[in-house]
Amino acid sequence: MHELSIAVALVEQVETVVAKERASRAAKVMIAVGVLSGVEPEALQGAFPLVAEGTAAAGAELVIEKVLARVRCLACGQESPTDIYFMGCAKCGSRNVELMAGRELHIQSVELMTDER
Amino acid sequence: MCKDCGCSGDAQGHEHAHVHDGHTHSHGHTHGGDHTHEHPHPHPHAVPAVAEARTVSVQQKILSRNDEQAERNRAWLSEHGVVAVNLISSPGSGKTYLLERTLEGLRGKVACAVITGDQRTDNDARRLQGKGAPVRQIETINSCHLDAEQVGRLLPEVAGGGVKLLFIENVGNLVCPSAFDLGENFKIALLSTTEGEDKPVKYPTLFSTAPVAVLTKMDLVPHLDWNAAACRAALRQVRPGVFIFELSAKTGLGMDAWLDYLVKLTE
Numbered sequence: 001m002h003e004l005s006i007a008v009a010l011v012e013q014v015e016t017v018v019a020k021e022r023a024s025r026a027a028k029v030m031i032a033v034g035v036l037s038g039v040e041p042e043a044l045q046g047a048f049p050l051v052a053e054g055t056a057a058a059g060a061e062l063v064i065e066k067v068l069a070r071v072r073c074l075a076c077g078q079e080s081p082t083d084i085y086f087m088g089c090a091k092c093g094s095r096n097v098e099l100m101a102g103r104e105l106h107i108q109s110v111e112l113m114t115d116e117r
Numbered sequence: 118m119c120k121d122c123g124c125s126g127d128a129q130g131h132e133h134a135h136v137h138d139g140h141t142h143s144h145g146h147t148h149g150g151d152h153t154h155e156h157p158h159p160h161p162h163a164v165p166a167v168a169e170a171r172t173v174s175v176q177q178k179i180l181s182r183n184d185e186q187a188e189r190n191r192a193w194l195s196e197h198g199v200v201a202v203n204l205i206s207s208p209g210s211g212k213t214y215l216l217e218r219t220l221e222g223l224r225g226k227v228a229c230a231v232i233t234g235d236q237r238t239d240n241d242a243r244r245l246q247g248k249g250a251p252v253r254q255i256e257t258i259n260s261c262h263l264d265a266e267q268v269g270r271l272l273p274e275v276a277g278g279g280v281k282l283l284f285i286e287n288v289g290n291l292v293c294p295s296a297f298d299l300g301e302n303f304k305i306a307l308l309s310t311t312e313g314e315d316k317p318v319k320y321p322t323l324f325s326t327a328p329v330a331v332l333t334k335m336d337l338v339p340h341l342d343w344n345a346a347a348c349r350a351a352l353r354q355v356r357p358g359v360f361i362f363e364l365s366a367k368t369g370l371g372m373d374a375w376l377d378y379l380v381k382l383t384e
Contacts, residue, residue: 002261002293010179021173028172031179038296038322084321086354095357099325105296107175113168 003043006105007051010044014110018056023112026060030111034067034104035084041066069102183297186265190272190300194283199230199276200382201283203299205323206307207316208289211333211366213241215307216284218366220248222376223282227383230276233286234263241286251275262293265300281383291316295323303327309334310341314348321355329360331375336365 014026033039041064048062071082073089080090088095194201229250233241242254253275255267276283287294306327317324330352352359364371
């Protein structure tokens, strides 16, 4: 259940963005989670509102974009999506590949609300 | 990206013209850092109390604070000439026992140190005491993994005095620890023969991250329906090119190759 630690780190960052942008609160938080990041999107969805309570991220919607794994083939140079349970090049079948995507755990953007005074 | 003009928006400044209260003016701005701007002229009309929504692009790693500390740990280790490996496996795969035998085997050859993590107790640290290496225990309490800050705090006292090789024994868990960079040189995944040969495919997150895998408890193979070729194939399915050791810390089978490898890491 390290999704709780992830949620804590995420809320901290959202609060920093809200303060830096002089906004009142976050309404929506968009993140990217790779299939090999070790993070379970559903568990993170569950943890986020609990951690966000009482912060500038309270009530914010969490939108998770799942990122599939991609590899670059070191034999033929092709970049292709891959099965994480059987990593290989989709074009030539070589197993000599380098992981290009799939470990993401990024905040992409935050929708901010500023209450006018 | 600049939300006004869609430019790629690095540190280059540029201007946007726009209209306020019937007059056109422009602001120069850069995309490199924070900026605020104010309009000192009064609004002649009442402003309704509505909330204004806008979206800002962030593009940051969620664990950036951990990752930054991990980079500081990495710099410290490199500056002090320490090679650090992060050992990750299920609970009970034999990490601590392998470390006991490894410290004994490397005693007098390589100056080692250990940071070991568990939810509770310092049992592991006590098992590893008296083998010529400084050992520190981290009790993570409710956390399922070590983080870079916990490790960073201990580095000077545990790995300061001429240590060449630091073993970080993570909390027994195949999922969570692999998400947290501790500043190690690389991860080593352990897999015991009693866990079944398809575990790498069931838990690809860790096994795809570790360039080295150690198959432990090889002495039990005669008692198990465990197929070495199938296990190696499963490891290579998720991590083509993985370097595999097969050993038994109990009987000493395969230990020489493992110890030689560790000695070479520090040369």
